[in-house]
Structure formats: structure tokens, C-alpha cells
Amino acid sequence: MRQPQPTKSVVSIKDKYAIVGLGVTKQGKLPDVTTRDVAREAMELALGDANLKRSDVDGFIYQSGLEPDVYDCRYLNISPKNFWAMQAGGATAGATVMAAVGAIETGVATTVLCMGASRLRSANLRLGSVAYGYAQAWGLVSPIAFHALNATRHMALYGTTHEDLGHVSVTQREYACMRPEAMEYGNPITLQAYLDSPWIAHPFRLLDCTRDTDGGVAMIVTSAERAKQLTDKPVYIMGLGAGNNIRRWHDKSVYQGLDTARPREAAFRTAGITTEDIDVFECYDAFTINVIMQLEGYGFCEEGEGGAFVASGATKLAGKIPTNTAGGQLSGWYAQGFTPLTEGVRQMRGECGASQVKDAEIALVTGHGGSSGVQNTWNHSCLVLRR
Numbered sequence: 001m002r003q004p005q006p007t008k009s010v011v012s013i014k015d016k017y018a019i020v021g022l023g024v025t026k027q028g029k030l031p032d033v034t035t036r037d038v039a040r041e042a043m044e045l046a047l048g049d050a051n052l053k054r055s056d057v058d059g060f061i062y063q064s065g066l067e068p069d070v071y072d073c074r075y076l077n078i079s080p081k082n083f084w085a086m087q088a089g090g091a092t093a094g095a096t097v098m099a100a101v102g103a104i105e106t107g108v109a110t111t112v113l114c115m116g117a118s119r120l121r122s123a124n125l126r127l128g129s130v131a132y133g134y135a136q137a138w139g140l141v142s143p144i145a146f147h148a149l150n151a152t153r154h155m156a157l158y159g160t161t162h163e164d165l166g167h168v169s170v171t172q173r174e175y176a177c178m179r180p181e182a183m184e185y186g187n188p189i190t191l192q193a194y195l196d197s198p199w200i201a202h203p204f205r206l207l208d209c210t211r212d213t214d215g216g217v218a219m220i221v222t223s224a225e226r227a228k229q230l231t232d233k234p235v236y237i238m239g240l241g242a243g244n245n246i247r248r249w250h251d252k253s254v255y256q257g258l259d260t261a262r263p264r265e266a267a268f269r270t271a272g273i274t275t276e277d278i279d280v281f282e283c284y285d286a287f288t289i290n291v292i293m294q295l296e297g298y299g300f301c302e303e304g305e306g307g308a309f310v311a312s313g314a315t316k317l318a319g320k321i322p323t324n325t326a327g328g329q330l331s332g333w334y335a336q337g338f339t340p341l342t343e344g345v346r347q348m349r350g351e352c353g354a355s356q357v358k359d360a361e362i363a364l365v366t367g368h369g370g371s372s373g374v375q376n377t378w379n380h381s382c383l384v385l386r387r
Contacts, residue, residue, distance in 0.1 A: 018227035018234035021050025021220035027333035039117035042216030059109030089369020093337030094381030100221035117216030164307025166194035168288040176327025178354035217338040239271030239384035260297030282340035337367030
């Protein structure tokens with residue numbers, strides 16, 4: 001006899017959890033330190049920021065796979081009840097926060113340290129040379145090549161131009177020049193300088209691409225109730241979502257877009273917001289086309305209009321939706337998805353100096369990437385944060 005199925009219940013996490021500690025080391029080329037050193041420094045900065053001790057950390061989630069795993073709890077001098085390695089490329093930062101929320105929700109932990117750290121630049125471990133699955137047999141041996149196909153497809157469908165891509169690069173460099181911690185601080189570029197930069201993988205030029213950096217980022221997630229006891233500047237998690245592009249591989253439109261629909265719908269539904277409620281957008285931007293496609297995918301402009309949207313100045317500080325306000329990964333620094341997540345937290349805390357978005361209350365943060373082995377079917381994550 002068929003048994004009756006239990007009624008499904010939906011547990012809302014809106015505003016139940018918060019980021020209470022943020023630790024960011026110097027970013028750039030750091031040849032005189034080890035990855036363990038920057039991991040430990042980031043953790044110590046986050047703990048100090050949250051007014052916590054090492055013994056308070058009972059959950060630890062770190063991004064693995066960039067280098068041989070070096071997140072030794074003994075070296076960090078922590079003894080969490082639970083710790084996990086995660087790897088979803090640029091989506092990992094968002095995924096660690098989601099996992100932290102899940103761990104606290106289920107009682108597995110109360111205070112979770114989320115971390116990413118590497119010395120990719122000094123160690124000459126170039127992410128740009130990574131091969132993904134069987135596509136390497138046809139010469140597709142890097143994220144640059146895969147995303148270049150996204151850009152080519154966008155150009156063919158919508159008439160997006162090289163100048164449109166260039167406006168993304170120029171706008172984010174303007175932001176970087178406002179932020180002393182950015183790698184390209186004090187080094188502005190013009191659209192002509194972008195157009196004169198050398199080709200890397202058509203239609204990408206050098207200034208379409210990010211570069212690897214050394215450094216560490218750590219964040220601490222706990223309950224909203226406890227957050228109020230620890231800090232006067234908690235950043236609340238309103239909504240979260242995740243997806244992937246695998247289904248598009250099977251219908252042959254894999255290069256036509258990123259998977260933003262499912263993550264957007266899940267995060268916005270939980271947060272109870274629409275695109276119009278978002279004050280600042282911190283999106284994953286390993287390449288210029290990523291910004292254009294996500295502006296479209298999250299509804300800030302119509303599909304196919306992302307290039308013109310950026311060219312109009314809509315992503316600048318006084319524009320419709322300030323985007324990647326510290327220069328992003330293109331001109332700021334590259335810690336994969338921890339870069340946009342860091343800036344989202346800082347914007348909500350009002351710590352962004354000359355590029356602070358006035359009266360910003362809600363931030364959308366995204367991450368994109370992974371190692372699925374099937375070209376361009378990578379993971380996508382998003383978080384909705386509020387002050």
C-alpha cells in the first residue's frame with residue numbers, strides 16, 4: 001500500500017544568519033610568505049574583527065584545489081567539530097557561506113570560518129592553463145578559451161562590440177583607481193588603451209582578463225542573534241541560490257548564457273526582493289563578458305543590452321546599479337569568488353571609501369566557475385546581503 005507523503009515545508013533563512021567577521025590580507029604578489037601564512041593572517045584578522053577567539057570556531061570550510069591543501073588546523077591552531085574542503089571554482093565563496101548557513105541551521109556548528117587563500121601568482125600556478133575534460137582534445141585548454149566563446153556568441157546574437165567589452169574594463173579600472181588596496185590603484189586606462197592591448201583569445205584582449213594574485217580572505221558566519229552580541233556591523237544574509245549550466249550543454253546553447261535564472265529565483269524569493277531593490281552589484285568577473293551577461297541575467301537590463309548598458313555609465317557610482325566597486329577581479333585583485341563577496345560585505349558595512357555607494361542597504365553578490373569537466377557547464381552562486 002502506498003504510504004502518504006509528508007507535506008513539504010520550506011524553511012526560510014532570511015535574516016537568520018550573518019557575516020560577523022571579515023579578514024583580508026594584502027593582495028598581489030607576495031613572494032616572501034607561504035599560503036599557510038596568508039591563511040592564518042586572514043583568519044586572525046577575521047577573528048579580531050568579530051571579537052572572537054580561536055576556540056569559538058566550531059566549523060571550518062575552505063576552498064581546496066588551487067594548490068596542494070595547506071589548511072592545516074594545527075597550524076591555524078583551531079579545533080573545529082567539523083571541517084570541509086570545497087571546490088566550485090569562482091562559485092566556491094558563495095558555496096562556503098551556503099554550507100555554513102546549513103551547518104548552523106542543522107545544529108552541526110554555531111560559528112563557521114569560511115576561507116580562501118593561495119599564492120597562485122608567486123608560485124606560477126596559472127589558472128589560465130587549466131584543461132577541462134575532453135574539450136582539451138580540440139584545443140580548449142583554459143577558462144579564457146571557454147569564456148571567449150561566450151563573448152563570440154554574444155556578439156553574433158546581439159551585435160555586442162569590442163568597445164562594449166572595453167567599457168567594462170575601463171569602468172572597473174576607474175573604481176580601482178579609487179581604492180588604494182587595488183592592484184591597479186593609480187593606473188587608469190582609456191578605451192583606446194584597451195583596444196591597443198594584445199590579443200589573448202579572440203575576442204579577448206589582455207584587458208578583458210583578470211590575473212592571478214596571492215592573498216587570503218576569511219569570513220565568519222553565525223546566527224543573527226549571536227551576531228548582535230558580537231558586532232555593531234553584522235551583514236545579514238537575506239537570500240541565497242545556486243545553479244549550473246549542464247542542461248544547456250545538452251540543448252547546444254551552452255555558450256549563450258550563464259545559469260543565473262535558478263539562483264536568482266531562489267535567492268530573490270527567499271529575500272523577498274526584486275532587481276529594483278538592489279543598491280550594489282558585486283559580480284564574478286574573470287572576464288569582461290561575465291559582467292555583461294550577469295547584468296542581463298539578473299534583470300538590470302534586457303538580454304542583449306548589457307554592453308550598451310555599461311557603455312551608458314549605468315554601472316558607475318552615480319549610475320543605475322554600481323557594479324564591482326573596488327575594480328572587481330579585472331582591476332582590483334583576484335581571490336576568485338571571495339573578491340566580490342568581500343566587496344559586498346564592505347559595501348554593507350560602509351567601508352569602501354571613495355567608492356562607497358551612498359545609503360546602500362542591499363547587495364547582490366555572485367560567483368561563477370567550477371571543475372565539472374564538461375566545458376562551460378560550471379556552477380553559479382549568488383547571495384543577497386543587507387546591512
